[in-house]
Amino acid sequence: MKNETPELFKKIFALSVIAVLIVGFFLAFTEMPKGWGVNVNGRVSRLYVLKNVRTATKSLDSGKFFAKGVKPLRTDVAYTPIEFKKTANLEDGAANVVTSIVVDYRGFDTLGEVTVLFLAVSGVMMLLFGKRKKERKKKTEPSLIMYVGTRIAFSVILLFGIYIFVHGHLTPGGGFPGGAVIASGILGLFLGRRGYSPNHMGLKAFESLSGIAFVIIGLIGFFSVHSFLANFLPTGIIGDLYSAGFIALIYIAVGMKVGSELAAVVDTMITDTEEEWS
Amino acid sequence: MIIYVATVVVIAIIISSLIAVFSKKLLSSIIAMGLVSLGVSGLFFFLQAPDVAITEAAIGAGLSTAIFVIALKRVKKGETKDEE
Numbered sequence: 001m002k003n004e005t006p007e008l009f010k011k012i013f014a015l016s017v018i019a020v021l022i023v024g025f026f027l028a029f030t031e032m033p034k035g036w037g038v039n040v041n042g043r044v045s046r047l048y049v050l051k052n053v054r055t056a057t058k059s060l061d062s063g064k065f066f067a068k069g070v071k072p073l074r075t076d077v078a079y080t081p082i083e084f085k086k087t088a089n090l091e092d093g094a095a096n097v098v099t100s101i102v103v104d105y106r107g108f109d110t111l112g113e114v115t116v117l118f119l120a121v122s123g124v125m126m127l128l129f130g131k132r133k134k135e136r137k138k139k140t141e142p143s144l145i146m147y148v149g150t151r152i153a154f155s156v157i158l159l160f161g162i163y164i165f166v167h168g169h170l171t172p173g174g175g176f177p178g179g180a181v182i183a184s185g186i187l188g189l190f191l192g193r194r195g196y197s198p199n200h201m202g203l204k205a206f207e208s209l210s211g212i213a214f215v216i217i218g219l220i221g222f223f224s225v226h227s228f229l230a231n232f233l234p235t236g237i238i239g240d241l242y243s244a245g246f247i248a249l250i251y252i253a254v255g256m257k258v259g260s261e262l263a264a265v266v267d268t269m270i271t272d273t274e275e276e277w278s
Numbered sequence: 279m280i281i282y283v284a285t286v287v288v289i290a291i292i293i294s295s296l297i298a299v300f301s302k303k304l305l306s307s308i309i310a311m312g313l314v315s316l317g318v319s320g321l322f323f324f325l326q327a328p329d330v331a332i333t334e335a336a337i338g339a340g341l342s343t344a345i346f347v348i349a350l351k352r353v354k355k356g357e358t359k360d361e362e
Contacts, residue, residue: 098329164332172329180336187344262341269348 011126018122022115029108029228085239093235093244094169102174103247107229111214113176114254118211121261128268141194150192157185165255169244175251179258186263190270198267203260210256217249284324291317304350312343 084095094100102110164171165178190196221230229250236243291314298310315338322331 096329173332174329177329177332177336180333180341184336184340184344187341265345266341266348269345269352 008127015119015123015126019119022119026112026115085237088235088237090235090238092231092247093238094247095239095244096169096172098172099169099174099247100244103168103250104229104231104245107218107250110250110254111218111229114211114214114257117258117261118207121265124265125268142192147192150188154185154189157188158182161185161255161259165251166248167241168251168255169247170239170241175254176258178251178255179260180262182255182259183262183266187266187270190266197271198263200264200267203264203267207257207260207264210253210260213253214250214257217246217253221246280324284321287317287320287324291321305347308343308346308350311346312339315339315343 092100092104094104161178161182163178164173164181165175168174168178186198189198218229221232222228224230224232231245231247233245233249235245238244242248294310294313294317298307298314301307301310315334319331319334319339322328322334
């Protein structure tokens with residue numbers, strides 16, 4: 001009992017040092033002189049709304065897209081409709097405006113969100129991680145139906161999660177929901193068999209490699225287009241699987257990271273451990 | 279038509295949030311919170327934000343409910359250890 005506070009205190013101190021370092025990283029990128037770092041104003045072009053949003057220049061006379069008395073944003077640019085599977089080389093090829101804003105124009109915010117999740121998960125794991133307790137024998141085993149059913153369901157759930165984040169630039173969804181779906185499938189595996197434990201090193205390697213991949217994709221944009229997290233791939237035809245530049249790559253990285261992180265949270269919370277500080 | 283469905287969903291959200299606050303059992307509070315998340319995700323879908331709806335259903339109604347139940351189990355285990 002006497003020795004519990006210093007251990008906990010050390011952990012909290014280490015966590016806050018990591019948080020301060022990450023905040024410094026973000027400040028270093030956003031406060032850089034012009035032409036370096038995150039050039040947010042230059043990235044959001046004025047033509048974005050005209051090129052990517054259908055309702056922007058729809059003329060007044062059709063009146064379908066506007067309520068009475070509402071004027072379109074600009075009338076001097078000719079209206080060119082965007083057709084699915086035909087229009088090519090848009091400024092940003094995502095089928096969803098929300099997706100292109102979240103991942104492309106405000107990709108730095110998404111990096112921040114992923115970092116916040118990473119800090120929360122490391123806090124949980126620092127507090128709860130420890131030696132595995134010995135199993136008591138009086139606990140009841142789940143039935144055979146549960147055991148087989150969760151394993152069959154896990155494959156389908158895993159496939160669905162991968163579908164959600166691979167098609168992030170075509171359908172609503174993306175990295176975060178896909179990762180959460182995969183993590184709930186792993187939760188099902190935990191419920192189906194007592195004493196199940198995933199490969200810890202595999203989870204850690206997955207999580208760190210995908211986080212590193214996110215930053216490396218950003219740095220490639222930094223060195224080739226001169227802005228951190230800028231699109232450096234051709235955008236292709238809207239609606240194709242291979243389109244929208246680097247959005248699909250970033251969503252794959254985010255999905256793998258979120259999935260392995262949430263699975264690690266479920267793992268640390270569900271296994272009986274002997275915490276070091278208690 | 280959709281306004282009536284949304285009204286029913288909102289009333290269900292209000293009832294289950296009241297259950298979550300005033301219930302004596304913590305487990306039923308957690309289940310009611312999961313129901314609130316499910317209703318909110320339906321409302322997001324009605325408001326034409328399907329990506330937010332998917333996220334809310336996966337994280338709010340699925341994972342966080344399970345994590346709350348696990349945490350409740352751990353907390354109760356600690357209580358019994360102290361009584362012994």
